[in-house]
Amino acid sequence: MASHANTLPAAPAAAAAxxxxxxxxxxxxxxxxxxxxMISFIGCALTGLPLLVADHGWAQWFARFLGGFQSAQxxxxxxxxxxxxxxxxxxxxxxxxxxxxxxxxxxxxxxNSMVPNLKDVxxxxxxxxxxxxxxxxxxxxxxxxxxxxxxxxxxWGMFIIxxxxxxxxxPFFFSNFLxxxxxxxxxxxxxxxxxxxxxxxxxIHFFNGHIRPEKFPMDPVIFTGRxxxxxxxxERGTEYDRLVKEGALAALETTPASPGLxxxxxxxxxxxxxxxxxxxxxxxxxxxT
Amino acid sequence: xxxxxxxxxxxATILAFAALVHAQGATKDAAPGPNDACLMCHxxxxxxxxxxxxxxxxxKKYAASVHGGMSxxxxxxxxxPAVGQMPHGTVKPAQCASCHExxxxxxxxxxxxxxxxxxxxVAATCANCHGTHDIAKSSEPSSRTNHANLEAxxxxxxxxxxxxxxxxxxxxxxxxxxxxxxxxxxxxKQTAAKDAVPTCTGCxxxxxxxxxxxxxxxxxxxxxxxxxxxxxxxxxxxxxxxxHGKLRHANVLQAPGCIDCHSxxxxxxxxxEKFALGVIxxxxxxxxxxxxxxxxxxxxxxxxLGFAQIASCSSCHGAHSVLPKDxxxxxxxxxxxxxxxxxxxxxxxANFASYDPHANRHSRASGQILFFTGKFMDLLLxxxxxxxxxxxxxxxxxxxxxxxERGTPPKS
Numbered sequence: 200m201a202s203h204a205n206t207l208p209a210a211p212a213a214a215a216a217x218x219x220x221x222x223x224x225x226x227x228x229x230x231x232x233x234x235x236x237m238i239s240f241i242g243c244a245l246t247g248l249p250l251l252v253a254d255h256g257w258a259q260w261f262a263r264f265l266g267g268f269q270s271a272q273x274x275x276x277x278x279x280x281x282x283x284x285x286x287x288x289x290x291x292x293x294x295x296x297x298x299x300x301x302x303x304x305x306x307x308x309x310x311n312s313m314v315p316n317l318k319d320v321x322x323x324x325x326x327x328x329x330x331x332x333x334x335x336x337x338x339x340x341x342x343x344x345x346x347x348x349x350x351x352x353x354x355w356g357m358f359i360i361x362x363x364x365x366x367x368x369x370p371f372f373f374s375n376f377l378x379x380x381x382x383x384x385x386x387x388x389x390x391x392x393x394x395x396x397x398x399x400x401x402x403i404h405f406f407n408g409h410i411r412p413e414k415f416p417m418d419p420v421i422f423t424g425r426x427x428x429x430x431x432x433x434e435r436g437t438e439y440d441r442l443v444k445e446g447a448l449a450a451l452e453t454t455p456a457s458p459g460l461x462x463x464x465x466x467x468x469x470x471x472x473x474x475x476x477x478x479x480x481x482x483x484x485x486x487x488t
Numbered sequence: 489x490x491x492x493x494x495x496x497x498x499x500a501t502i503l504a505f506a507a508l509v510h511a512q513g514a515t516k517d518a519a520p521g522p523n524d525a526c527l528m529c530h531x532x533x534x535x536x537x538x539x540x541x542x543x544x545x546x547x548k549k550y551a552a553s554v555h556g557g558m559s560x561x562x563x564x565x566x567x568x569p570a571v572g573q574m575p576h577g578t579v580k581p582a583q584c585a586s587c588h589e590x591x592x593x594x595x596x597x598x599x600x601x602x603x604x605x606x607x608x609x610v611a612a613t614c615a616n617c618h619g620t621h622d623i624a625k626s627s628e629p630s631s632r633t634n635h636a637n638l639e640a641x642x643x644x645x646x647x648x649x650x651x652x653x654x655x656x657x658x659x660x661x662x663x664x665x666x667x668x669x670x671x672x673x674x675x676x677k678q679t680a681a682k683d684a685v686p687t688c689t690g691c692x693x694x695x696x697x698x699x700x701x702x703x704x705x706x707x708x709x710x711x712x713x714x715x716x717x718x719x720x721x722x723x724x725x726x727x728x729x730x731x732h733g734k735l736r737h738a739n740v741l742q743a744p745g746c747i748d749c750h751s752x753x754x755x756x757x758x759x760x761e762k763f764a765l766g767v768i769x770x771x772x773x774x775x776x777x778x779x780x781x782x783x784x785x786x787x788x789x790x791x792x793l794g795f796a797q798i799a800s801c802s803s804c805h806g807a808h809s810v811l812p813k814d815x816x817x818x819x820x821x822x823x824x825x826x827x828x829x830x831x832x833x834x835x836x837x838a839n840f841a842s843y844d845p846h847a848n849r850h851s852r853a854s855g856q857i858l859f860f861t862g863k864f865m866d867l868l869l870x871x872x873x874x875x876x877x878x879x880x881x882x883x884x885x886x887x888x889x890x891x892x893e894r895g896t897p898p899k900s
Contacts, residue, residue, distance in 0.1 A: 250793065326883075330879075370840055378842060379839050379842030395868065412891050
């Protein structure tokens with residue numbers, strides 16, 4: 200990694216004093232959106248999942264703890280509303296950015312786009328090769344293939360779980376023009392997709408983003424928005440090189456996260472990760488017994 | 489007059505005379521009684537037999553008893569020539585049948601009488617329920633057989649854990665269960681219904697108590713609906729018109745009657761949460777598949793979580809009037825279904841009501857689209873978790889290895 204040191208821009212004194220340069224990865228809106236998505240997702244999961252394992256004592260206890268099924272339903276719907284706002288807000292933002300900058304192609308075909316590209320295919324192959332010791336670890340750009348999968352999984356989930364959820368929320372409206380069996384389908388996919396989403400986020404996403412050995416117990420970047428130069432080189436070498444080449448890296452340089460912000464990140468993140476893992480363990484246990 | 493009674497009166501007269509002579513000096517103010525001679529010994533509260541057993545009789549209590557009120561001499565019940573001698577040895581047990589011939593004859597056919605005949609001394613006999621020297625008419629509030637006291641009287645055995653265990657009494661502590669039941673609580677809480685609610689004998693009878701396995705029993709499977717119907721007439725009439733009632737009428741004894749849903753000694757109000765939730769499983773005992781598919785619905789999940797405010801079987805199918813859906817009178821018939829949904833969902837329309845509340849996602853009979861959607865979702869879950877499960881596992885192992893090689897994990 201020493202070769203990169205020569206290409207680094209001059210460090211501001213403050214950053215150097217704090218132990219290396221730091222760069223902005225997520226802006227304030229990104230972080231707020233993730234926080235809202237996280238809270239509403241966990242809210243929906245905790246208020247909905249007990250229904251799927253209703254014969255288990257912990258689920259019954261938790262439903263009572265929430266104040267009964269009516270209040271659980273209310274929390275579920277408030278969270279669904281927040282999630283809906285986050286989703287629509289995000290889509291509007293993506294298109295608004297394209298409109299503002301006029302760079303429509305960049306929306307779908309650039310390292311800043313969430314749309315998978317050929318490098319992702321190479322990265323998948325390279326990563327798996329690295330897993331089995333058949334090659335070096337790939338150097339990733341701004342968004343890795345597993346992050347893109349997470350992203351599109353949320354998109355898919357929004358349509359499946361959000362659509363079926365709306366049917367179940369407003370059955371009288373939808374039954375004006377939809378047959379009754381659609382509600383059977385909605386009930387089925389809402390529950391199955393819930394298991395998929397919860398199972399995926401609380402295990403795969405948590406591992407990829409937080410609890411894998413390099414990040415354990417969590418990666419605060421999604422809360423602080425900042426990443427150290429060292430970590431950027433480790434995790435996103437291609438992006439680093441590209442930004443250096445484009446001369447865009449210096450503009451991203453920022454102060455390290457303040458101790459308060461870091462504490463906040465851990466105070467939110469660790470309970471969220473713990474809650475998620477505990478939930479998954481309980482669900483798996485309940486389905487097995 | 490039976491010869492025994494004649495002899496008893498004769499003996500009593502002799503004894504009374506003897507007592508009169510004896511009592512002359514001591515109790516000048518007390519009027520002579522027919523039993524004074526007996527009470528010379530038995531009237532002493534500390535009187536004991538040669539074997540050390542108490543043989544005391546509380547004269548005041550006896551005088552207040554139904555037999556005492558009739559001035560019956562001791563020998564009316566203790567009909568044994570041996571009592572003519574003083575002191576005397578063991579005398580025969582009281583012979584209730586000398587007067588209560590029918591009651592005793594009926595008793596011999598009861599579960600208690602049969603157990604006695606079978607050599608089980610723990611089984612109740614006359615005295616266990618009626619008492620001995622203190623027998624009172626059941627209309628007397630103090631009587632053991634008074635409506636208000638039966639729970640305690642029967643409970644002396646059927647609420648006594650030791651006796652229940654020793655005699656292996658069916659149903660366990662049925663007196664305790666009854667106490668907590670809707671009938672028992674109507675008594676215990678002194679409600680307006682307390683004089684009308686059934687207590688033990690209301691269902692089991694008295695001198696005709698039979699085991700429920702006895703087809704002649706009032707509480708036998710076949711006869712119990714009629715028994716409950718003596719009070720719950722309207723409900724019984726409704727049930728008789730239901731599918732369950734019709735099956736019973738056709739001698740299908742497995743078809744549920746009252747006790748299958750309501751239980752026997754633990755009957756609660758139908759609004760009771762525990763009952764409302766528990767009865768779902770009772771329906772499921774026979775209607776297994778329907779109970780299973782019900783649990784796939786929001787209704788079934790919420791009730792399983794323990795909340796009774798949401799539709800259970802009877803909400804849609806009715807309780808006592810349950811009928812198959814092809815019967816136009818059924819709550820779930822094509823004609824009535826929308827109205828049934830509207831009980832809780834006032835804005836329900838025909839499409840809403842065509843939701844299948846017992847859809848089985850594993851059966852094509854519940855619709856091809858549901859079946860294949862279910863299969864697709866299963867495959868999706870299996871695929872995603874398999875691919876990413878392997879991906880994560882490999883990554884984890886490789887990361888650990890990389891960290892070991894490097895010494896420390898890269899920290900930001």
